[in-house]
Amino acid sequence: MPRTLSRRATGADAVFEHGARVVGASVLVITGGVGLFLAWQAYPTLQRYGVGFFTESQWQPDQDVIGIAAVLVGTVSVALVAMTIAFPLSVLVALYVSEYAPAKARSTLVSLIDLMAAVPSIIYGLWGFFLIMPYAAELAVWLQRNLGWIPFFEVVGSDPNAAVTDTTRYVASAFCAGIAVSMMVMPMACAVMRQVFSQTPQGEKEAALALGATRWGMVGAVVLPFGRGGIIGGTMLGLGRALGETIAVVLIVSPAFEIKPRILEVGTSTVSSLIAGRFGEASASQLSALLAAGFVLFVITLGVNTIAAVMVNRSRSGAGTDA
Amino acid sequence: MTSVRSHAARLLLTLVVALCVVFARPGAAEAVVYAQIEGTGSTWSELIVQQWIADVDANGMKVVYTGGGSSKGRKDFSQSSTDFAISEIPYQGTDELGNADTSNGREFAYLPIVAGGTAFTYQLKIGGKLVKNLRLSGDTISKIFTNQITNWNDPAITADNNGRAFPSLSITPVVRSDGSGTTAQFTSWMDKEYPDIWQAFYGKAGLTSYYPRQGRALGQAGSDQVMNTIAGFAGNGTIGYVEYSYPLNKDYPVVKVLNKAGFFVEPTQYNTAVALTQAQINQDVSSPLYLTQVLDKVYANPDPRAYPISSYSYMVIPTGASDTRMTTAKRQTIADFLYYSLCAGQTKAGPYGYSPLPLNLVQASFDQVAKLKVADPAVDVTDRDVKSCNNPTFDGKNLSKNKLAEIAPQPAACDKTGAGPCGTETGTGVPSTDGGAVDPAAAPAAPVAGGAVVAPAAPVVDPATGAVIPVDQAPVVADPATGEVVASAPVAGGQVAQSEIYANPTELASSRPLDNRTFGWLAAALLVGLVVLPGIYSTGLRRRRLARARS
Numbered sequence: 126m127p128r129t130l131s132r133r134a135t136g137a138d139a140v141f142e143h144g145a146r147v148v149g150a151s152v153l154v155i156t157g158g159v160g161l162f163l164a165w166q167a168y169p170t171l172q173r174y175g176v177g178f179f180t181e182s183q184w185q186p187d188q189d190v191i192g193i194a195a196v197l198v199g200t201v202s203v204a205l206v207a208m209t210i211a212f213p214l215s216v217l218v219a220l221y222v223s224e225y226a227p228a229k230a231r232s233t234l235v236s237l238i239d240l241m242a243a244v245p246s247i248i249y250g251l252w253g254f255f256l257i258m259p260y261a262a263e264l265a266v267w268l269q270r271n272l273g274w275i276p277f278f279e280v281v282g283s284d285p286n287a288a289v290t291d292t293t294r295y296v297a298s299a300f301c302a303g304i305a306v307s308m309m310v311m312p313m314a315c316a317v318m319r320q321v322f323s324q325t326p327q328g329e330k331e332a333a334l335a336l337g338a339t340r341w342g343m344v345g346a347v348v349l350p351f352g353r354g355g356i357i358g359g360t361m362l363g364l365g366r367a368l369g370e371t372i373a374v375v376l377i378v379s380p381a382f383e384i385k386p387r388i389l390e391v392g393t394s395t396v397s398s399l400i401a402g403r404f405g406e407a408s409a410s411q412l413s414a415l416l417a418a419g420f421v422l423f424v425i426t427l428g429v430n431t432i433a434a435v436m437v438n439r440s441r442s443g444a445g446t447d448a
Numbered sequence: 449m450t451s452v453r454s455h456a457a458r459l460l461l462t463l464v465v466a467l468c469v470v471f472a473r474p475g476a477a478e479a480v481v482y483a484q485i486e487g488t489g490s491t492w493s494e495l496i497v498q499q500w501i502a503d504v505d506a507n508g509m510k511v512v513y514t515g516g517g518s519s520k521g522r523k524d525f526s527q528s529s530t531d532f533a534i535s536e537i538p539y540q541g542t543d544e545l546g547n548a549d550t551s552n553g554r555e556f557a558y559l560p561i562v563a564g565g566t567a568f569t570y571q572l573k574i575g576g577k578l579v580k581n582l583r584l585s586g587d588t589i590s591k592i593f594t595n596q597i598t599n600w601n602d603p604a605i606t607a608d609n610n611g612r613a614f615p616s617l618s619i620t621p622v623v624r625s626d627g628s629g630t631t632a633q634f635t636s637w638m639d640k641e642y643p644d645i646w647q648a649f650y651g652k653a654g655l656t657s658y659y660p661r662q663g664r665a666l667g668q669a670g671s672d673q674v675m676n677t678i679a680g681f682a683g684n685g686t687i688g689y690v691e692y693s694y695p696l697n698k699d700y701p702v703v704k705v706l707n708k709a710g711f712f713v714e715p716t717q718y719n720t721a722v723a724l725t726q727a728q729i730n731q732d733v734s735s736p737l738y739l740t741q742v743l744d745k746v747y748a749n750p751d752p753r754a755y756p757i758s759s760y761s762y763m764v765i766p767t768g769a770s771d772t773r774m775t776t777a778k779r780q781t782i783a784d785f786l787y788y789s790l791c792a793g794q795t796k797a798g799p800y801g802y803s804p805l806p807l808n809l810v811q812a813s814f815d816q817v818a819k820l821k822v823a824d825p826a827v828d829v830t831d832r833d834v835k836s837c838n839n840p841t842f843d844g845k846n847l848s849k850n851k852l853a854e855i856a857p858q859p860a861a862c863d864k865t866g867a868g869p870c871g872t873e874t875g876t877g878v879p880s881t882d883g884g885a886v887d888p889a890a891a892p893a894a895p896v897a898g899g900a901v902v903a904p905a906a907p908v909v910d911p912a913t914g915a916v917i918p919v920d921q922a923p924v925v926a927d928p929a930t931g932e933v934v935a936s937a938p939v940a941g942g943q944v945a946q947s948e949i950y951a952n953p954t955e956l957a958s959s960r961p962l963d964n965r966t967f968g969w970l971a972a973a974l975l976v977g978l979v980v981l982p983g984i985y986s987t988g989l990r991r992r993r994l995a996r997a998r999s
Contacts, residue, residue, distance in 0.1 A: 258681070258682070262682055271968075286964075291617075291618055292682035292684065293618075293664075293683070293686060296680070296682040297666065297677075379625070379666040380661075380669075381661075381667070405517070405520035405524075406523050406626065406627040408523075
């Protein structure tokens with residue numbers, strides 16, 4: 126009679142295993158709970174307005190007109206501006222830190238970038254409102270003057286060549302908010318990319334150098350292809366945060382409910398800034414509408430972050446190396 | 449062992465010292481127990497409330513007030529998430545969004561805490577200098593905020609300023625994006641005084657806390673953000689409405705608004721006090737709206753000193769005996785905080801851009817505070833006498849008079865329609881007047897005599913031609929070569945600071961894109977050259993050196 130081997134843990138092992146499982150599962154329970162709560166609260170609104178909730182741009186609870194088309198466009202445009210600025214910055218910073226920076230400075234640089242992530246978003250909001258907006262407005266005028274033929278650089282009702290530019294049209298825009306948000310997104314994306322870059326197999330890097338590649342040649346041939354998944358994943362994680370950024374956006378933008386792809390023009394609104402701005406004085410039915418908007422944002426962010434997580438995981442397995 | 453004992457002894461000593469410090473604090477001497485109270489609401493009156501909070505802090509009273517708008521204040525109070533609220537308007541029953549606006553069954557009382565004027569602050573520059581003496585009639589203001597007047601060179605604005613023209617610049621109204629009592633006061637005034645203009649814009653009659661933003665107007669949350677936007681770098685051409693204290697603090701000008709007597713006045717503490725002598729206060733003690741205001745007569749006050757858009761701000765306090773949030777300590781804190789605010793605190797109203805409450809309202813507010821004692825007999829409200837308050841509106845002998853309204857100076861002659869405009873700056877807290885008639889004991893600073901500065905009667909004579917130039921049109925300097933107008937000369941006899949007031953706005957044509965483009969390319973070429981040329985030069989040098997070495 127051969128002895129049967131049991132793989133079941135016993136004693137302290139079993140306690141730890143089950144304890145860890147419960148704690149791990151609680152994350153799922155919490156996230157699922159948030160989703161369920163939002164869906165439950167959003168249900169009356171979605172039932173009442175139906176598809177119109179997604180196609181209507183106005184948010185006027187007094188006239189029973191509620192829709193998130195404009196705020197969704199605003200959310201996406203702020204996030205895209207933020208990513209356009211944050212993406213090149215974070216790739217270059219991550220590359221510099223992992224490949225070029227002297228070993229002594231590396232840990233300082235890493236902690237400085239982490240510090241950027243730790244700065245509260247209201248600080249970025251104030252920074253954006255008081256320090257950045259004047260320059261952002263000038264840049265916006267320049268962009269309209271030279272690239273105004275591109276539809277999203279257009280500013281309706283303002284002539285960029287006027288002797289005295291109407292500056293009021295160029296502030297409090299998705300562009301200004303996007304700059305502040307990009308600074309919040311950058312460290313997050315950067316941290317992911319740096320981690321993936323630092324996992325590049327040392328042997329392959331040395332092989333590239335041994336074959337006579339310059340350092341840039343080595344980065345281009347080995348590090349970037351290996352880290353491609355990480356670059357995409359980090360960008361998506363950053364995008365997830367950019368979509369949900371609230372206080373900095375509330376401080377900077379002037380709320381306007383129009384579908385407005387013109388990012389330089391004054392006034393926009395994002396889902397999270399809508400919720401933050403209207404939550405304080407909302408009645409029960411308005412709260413449901415706000416939570417419905419929150420639910421949509423939750424689903425979008427969840428989707429973006431899931432894709433990001435999948436990509437980061439893939440890159441860690443080295444699947445991108447032979448690309 | 450000894451070390452443990454000495455450690456314990458030291459701990460005990462520290463404790464005793466700490467207790468002594470606690471009990472030695474002023475205010476805590478008579479063993480009054482305070483607890484922290486929290487409130488939200490109006491940003492209209494927030495500046496003075498924060499000052500009062502800072503003042504009572506030394507007496508051990510901890511009050512936390514966070515603004516957020518009157519609508520939020522009323523809602524937070526109704527949900528029992530705050531201990532008090534401050535609101536410009538009472539609970540509306542049903543608000544304009546069709547939702548319930550009630551206290552949700554929580555028992556409460558209204559009491560006025562301070563008076564003030566809803567001011568229109570603006571940024572308008574001529575030749576890089578702020579215009580500080582803009583005058584507008586109510587009609588013009590209503591048309592500006594309903595997008596009917598959209599340019600500063602509009603004839604209506606020129607007419608309000610007695611022929612003085614402003615540059616061609618789009619007007620950008622800045623309105624509140626959150627539920628706001630300031631918006632409610634402003635729209636209530638437009639609804640009563642200019643119903644045709646307002647109701648056509650709003651689509652129905654009545655006031656609203658949520659401004660129906662349209663067109664060029666910008667929305668901003670909170671009075672401070674409205675003020676920041678107007679005073680900001682991109683504020684040229686903006687105009688918005690906030691309580692007078694905000695521009696006063698920021699040293700920004702306010703619009704002098706035309707009153708029914710034909711004078712343009714600024715909402716200083718005097719002008720607000722005069723206007724509010726006509727306020728109708730609900731005197732029915734049994735009514736839930738007891739002490740609330742009806743301002744129709746304030747808007748139409750015929751006194752030449754009255755500022756039309758003046759109002760009181762109200763605190764909402766919980767008076768229920770079984771209120772879930774209230775304790776004796778909290779009620780005592782509310783009672784003592786209000787005693788300070790309504791009594792000694794009123795002396796600060798004027799300098800901060802508000803106006804002190806008259807005696808009868810202070811007395812009525814005291815009676816409302818006394819309801820806290822009805823709810824909880826342990827609350828101590830003894831020894832509260834309105835006569836002991838050093839309130840600038842009180843006349844020691846006759847308590848029914850509002851002294852501040854009586855000593856309020858008459859407006860300067862140049863502030864009348866068809867005269868002036870006065871050269872005095874606004875947003876200083878000092879009314880513009882011809883006489884120095886203000887009692888210096890009551891006034892924080894002597895008013896500036898405004899009429900004398902500009903001397904409206906003296907026409908300017910052109911030295912070259914001898915022709916008389918009308919006052920409202922400054923002589924312009926022309927370039928001798930081109931005949932183009934290059935600048936406006938300062939008016940003879942006027943002070944240098946006044947020259948901008950009569951500047952004739954010139955309009956410049958758009959810049960030519962061709963120039964920009966040409967110089968842009970040139971700049972780019974120069975930049976590329978700067979980067980590339982040294983490299984090419986040094987490579988060339990090295991090659992030549994190599995060639996020489998080889999030969």
